[in-house]
Amino acid sequence: MSIAALIKLGILTSVFLTVLGLGLAATWNDATYLTRKPALLARSLLSMFVVMPIISLCAAMLFHLPPAIKVALVALAISPVPPLLPQKELMAGGHGAYAISLVSLAAVLSIVYVPIITSLFADWFNHPAEVSAGAVAKIVLTTILAPLALGMAIRASLPSFAERAAKRVGLIGVALVLLCCLPLMIRLWPLITSFLGDGTLLMLTLITSLGTAVGHFFGGPDSWNRTVLGLSTSARHPAVAIAVTTSVVDEGRLALAAVVLYVVVVTIVTVPYVLWSKKHLIAAASSAP
Secondary structure (H helix, E strand, C coil): CCHHHHHHHHHHHHHHHHHHHHHHCCCHHHHCHHHHCHHHHHHHHHHHHHHHHHHHHHHHHHCCCCHHHHHHHHHHHHCCCCCCHHHHHHHHCCCHHHHHHHHHHHHHHHHHHHHHHHHHHHHHCCCCCCCCHHHHHHHHHHHHHHHHHHHHHHHHHCHHHHHHHHHHHHHHHHHHHHHHHHHHHHHHHHHHHCCCCCCHHHHHHHHHHHHHHHHHHHCCCCHHHHHHHHHHHHCCCHHHHHHHHHHHCCCHHHHHHHHHHHHHHHHHHCHHHHHHHHHHHHHHHHHCC
């Protein structure tokens, strides 16, 4: 097995373990939380699947960048919430049920949404796109829905075991994905550094910041929900984005490097927001009667 295949297998395993850990701490009631909150659901979908792609499209059109980079940016914008996000949201103080439900529903909707919107965006960029619903379904099933359902099933039958194992399994998954991403970063580093002076880094930072701000606004009056949606709007699922870009453009390594750089930028740029959210929520809780 090649090094690239081992890295891919390691990343898929890490994602599975991370979401499994999330499922071990979740219930069916958590996963269906948004079905009982139609107004919040509508605002969430509007922020993630309408406003965020528009922001990315406008940013891509304003900068003179290679088509592969533009398509990669738009592909990131229309991809569903990444499986690592709920851990970050919960650290920031977001509602656990809202985060879990948002990940689940976004994954299901992306099976139809991503192929349709990708085709539209690809036409605007003069590139044919052939991303099937089956390809997207395979990604979200193996990385989100299956491990989440398995974790919830274990929790329902073995609640004590699930409570003890949830955090450990999630931490192992996070550690493994970091271990796998390091050689990927090293391999793509020459391409990543080529983005530093052509406006790509500035564009990614702008998209991340605006996406977080939009999600925070659409989260409504509840500070906890604002945190969840703020992070959910700016973050993306890199596996779906890679599937989109490789089907639209020939420069697979260039698009992959753009996706990796976006994940790094999102992680760095949203750290201050996470810290601010935690501080704000702690202060609000301490001042409450």
